[in-house]
Amino acid sequence: MEESVTASHQGKENVGISVTASHQGKPSMEVSVTASHQGLQNVEVSVTASHQGKQNVEESVTASYQGKPSMEVSVTASHQGKPSMEVSVTASHQGKPSMEVSVTASHQGKPSMEVSVTASHQASLYHLYRDTLIYAASLEPSGLRDSIDIMSDVVLRSNISQEELQGAVQAVAYDLEAMHMNPDPEMLLMEHIHKASFRDNTLGLPKFCPEENIGTIDKSQLHTYMKNFHTPSRMVIAGVGVPHDELVDLVQELFVEKKKPIWEEDAQLINPNKEADLSISQYTGGKVLVEKDLSSVSLGPNPMPELAHLVIGLESCSHRDDDFIAFCVLNMMMGGGGSFSAGGPGKGMFTRLYTYVLNRFHWIHSATAFNHAYEDGGVFCIHASADPKQLGSLTEVIVGELINTSRNIRNDELERAKTQLQSMLLMNLENRPVMFEDVGRQVLSRGSRRQPEYYFDEIGKITMDDVYRVVHRMMKSKPAIVGYGTLKNLPTYEKIQDSLLSNDGKSRKKIFNIF
Secondary structure, three states, rough: OOOEOOOOOOOEEEEEEEEEEOOOEEEEEEEEEEEEEEEEOEEEEEEEEEEEOEEEEEEEEEEEEEEOEEEEEEEEEEEEOOHHHHHHHHHEEOOOOOHOOOOOOOOOOHHHHHHHHHHHEEEEEEEEEOOEEEEEEEEOHHHHHHHHHHHHHHOOOOOOOOOHHHHHHHHHHHHHHHHHHHHOOOHHHHHHHHHHHHHOOOOOOOOOOOHHHHHHHHHHHHHHHHHHHOOHHHHEEEEOOOHHHHHHHHHHHHHHHHHOOHHHHHHHHHOOOEEEOOOOOOOOEEEEEEEEOOOOOOOOOOOOOOEEEEEEEEEOOOOOOOOOOHHHHHHHHHHHHEEEOOOOOOOOOOOHHHHHHHHHOOOEEEEEEEEEEEEOEEEEEEEEEEEHHHHHHHHHHHHHHHHHOOOOOOOOHEHHHOOOOOOHHHHOOOOEEEEEEHHHHHHHHOOOOHHHHHHHHHHOOHHHHHHHHHHHHHHOOOOOOEEOOOOOOEEEEEEHHHHHHOOOOOOOOOOOOOO
């Protein structure tokens, strides 16, 4: 089957995209899409998927920028099956795999990091999100082979010495201590809201290593984790500025034909009884309350005001859901930030959390909306902070704004949010690392990449009814509540839930008092 679509955009040079997939002897499918992209000339994206038997699946994605001297390559592995509790809490830390700190893979007698710097002349990066792990490198064209060779060693054949492991464990312990001392608890709050939203399953499992587990980390756990998740069927290799056929050939040679993964050569490196948890996330709602004295938290001589933090979360949707874009528009409309800064012209000054919360209640320190979307679930939440004595009033204000949003949205607010989201989409994709991460993530989850023009148009189609529908949808879910700090004045979970179900944001039992 062959399909081709050609479109132009504001007189710009065309962007060519081709997708080729073959599957166990079935007829191949080729889809060619040509479209323009603002400010990008001669951009070509190709996807190749080859299926070898039942086990080995290699996918390669390339965006080629002709005339550009540098290139970027990444390996993206899906963790959407979610590691089990033991693996997830020991193999990752602060958005990075623990091995990143000091563990290296040998390559031609040299540590991989040294070779990588020599080959790329720029940077090598690792990112571990709650559902995806990305190994990335920016390099000169002459270093492409060495960089892919290094990545294959790091992903499939990491040699982890005891000294490197101990160094990584010490770094994790230090980072955990620093994170708990940080005056801004945003990372902890995001961890807690996932724990409350997905209690004891998948997305609710710890992203940061609990202190009590630091001493239990060993090489077997790391190699078992890699064996379960660094598999061909869960992996996409993406490149920007890389000739597609050359990348496919190098991946076939260095990832498939070079050597077996280290855990296949030495079965004693792994725990054979530990398998990946492939269960689907289940939103549960619930609460996580952390009572903590924050009166003396400060990074300098000037003391910071003592704050209590509240996060109210509600079930949203996955990024594959039909309502995903409507939730993104809602998130942009809610916006928010800190009371100390308006963010500059056009940067959230007229979002609902600024207009109806921060500008009306001077005692609220911050209020920000977040929408966390994954392949099989999501949570929409508002993080707010204020003096601990105002925690009850803060809860009423945030709950009231959620209910007000379900029935009172102005058309100019909707149009502004849609325009800002479209602008953010296009500006972010002008950054090449963002673009090839987008390519890798889309192919990993969808099997192909949708162009920015598609999302631009879909954002423009969102109506007031769409936004009202998703607000009502999430308001029907059981809330997830996080409290952090001095929580004496925080209403009970049951009272907050009762107020969310009311018509005016106030519980049918008197619990709040703003004045």
